Amino acid sequence: MGLTLDLQKADLFSPDLLSDAKNQVDDNDITKWQDRTSPVSGGVATEPLMVVQGLGDTSVVLEKTIEAYREACKNKDYEVHLRLYSLQDHSATVVSSSAEWLDWVQDRSAGKGSGGHCITFIRKPFDANHTKVEFELDTSAFYLSYD
Known part of the structure; x- marks a missing residue:
């Protein structure tokens, strides 16, 4: 789960840019932003x-x-x-x-x-003995059954 899944264009670009008809932001702009900032794409944090x-x-x-x-x-x-x-x-x-x-x-x-x-x-x-831990992955699928 990424914290960016629900980002909207207004979360990434200034209101002035979004309201300017000649500078409308489209999905290609968001893809360029992702490519520029993604560590997988070689992006660097400033x-x-x-x-x-x-x-x-x-x-x-x-x-x-x-x-x-x-x-x-x-x-x-x-x-x-x-x-x-x-x-x-x-x-x-x-x-x-x-x-x-x-x-x-x-x-x-x-x-x-x-x-x-x-x-x-x-x-x-604070108290590991009383921490409820339910893993997201059903690990039972990884065990072989000899029945």
Whole structure:
């Protein structure tokens, strides 16, 4: 689940641009924006970036996230903050981490510094014995039955 799935054109482009008939934004403009900013397409972040992932994620391969984080951190001009959430699958991580990433985004919008080059934290639940964890992926399909 990406947090960009419900973005509208008005979320990406200024109202002046959208209201100007000669500069109308179409889907090609959005595709160009994605191509320009996507890490997969070689895009680079010009501002601090926070990456949040659950350690129980079955949708995004953790090793690839860590590999991309380490690669980005080789460049001293990039600032990447990695937050890993124990016992959390993909969708649950968005909710579990919301207090942290919402504060982080608000601080960046307010012009506050973000604390450094590359920083990693692993977040653990207050009480793991009473944390409800339901993974999104039905792992029973991976077991062979000899019946």
